[in-house]
Amino acid sequence: MRDIIFATGNMGKLREIKQIMEGLPYNIISMKEAGLETEVDETGETFEENAILKATAIAKKAREAGVYGDAIVMADDSGFEVDHLGGKPGIYSARFMGTDTPYSIKNQKILDEMEGVPEEDRTARFVAAIACVFPDGTCEVVRDTFEGRVAHEAKGIYGFGYDPIMYVPEKGCNSGELLPEEKNKISHRGKALMKARKLLEEKAL
Numbered sequence: 001m002r003d004i005i006f007a008t009g010n011m012g013k014l015r016e017i018k019q020i021m022e023g024l025p026y027n028i029i030s031m032k033e034a035g036l037e038t039e040v041d042e043t044g045e046t047f048e049e050n051a052i053l054k055a056t057a058i059a060k061k062a063r064e065a066g067v068y069g070d071a072i073v074m075a076d077d078s079g080f081e082v083d084h085l086g087g088k089p090g091i092y093s094a095r096f097m098g099t100d101t102p103y104s105i106k107n108q109k110i111l112d113e114m115e116g117v118p119e120e121d122r123t124a125r126f127v128a129a130i131a132c133v134f135p136d137g138t139c140e141v142v143r144d145t146f147e148g149r150v151a152h153e154a155k156g157i158y159g160f161g162y163d164p165i166m167y168v169p170e171k172g173c174n175s176g177e178l179l180p181e182e183k184n185k186i187s188h189r190g191k192a193l194m195k196a197r198k199l200l201e202e203k204a205l
Helices: 009-023 045-063 103-113 178-187 187-205
Strands: 001-005 026-030 072-083 123-133 140-151 165-167
Touching: 001 009, 001 140, 009 026, 009 178, 009 187, 045 072, 045 123, 045 140, 072 187, 140 187, 178 187
Parallel strands: 001 026, 001 072
Antiparallel strands: 072 123, 123 140, 140 165
16 A cells, blocks of 8 residues: 655644544555654645645655555645734734644634624634655645635634634534534545545546
């Protein structure tokens, strides 16, 4: 069974990935499990650029180390865009207010900044871009979004990150209240991963 190394240390994200990729003949492991932990400077100006930076850096390290030579390396860059805040936190979502700051505090900061903003101006979305580096060195990127609004309060015990403050009109609840199986069908990462899954199936690797 061929390996897919996913360049993430976020175990919540890795669980989502494994759920969506279930059934494919691949062994999905994190870069930590592959012994390829490394810091990648996310200097890109878009989600796509940062995803490519991460995937290519990990793929290069794997090849140089002489391990996982035929593995597919995947990486995503994702974030939360709030239109009223000029698209912030955007590509800086993970670094917003500092990487060690709990998301409960980050979420409350956004709620405070959105206090009094009318419903029609609370539009927001999650964005995910996923880069796939194949053994022959080619790289392809897919992208999708999960549209909604900034909620008025944090709710839910599911998901992670900004899920508790993203209201999903079509479901009548916050993203953090959606069961993982339900969220994966409509989320930014779920839809982008389905596109990535299709890439894998088309390449028949």
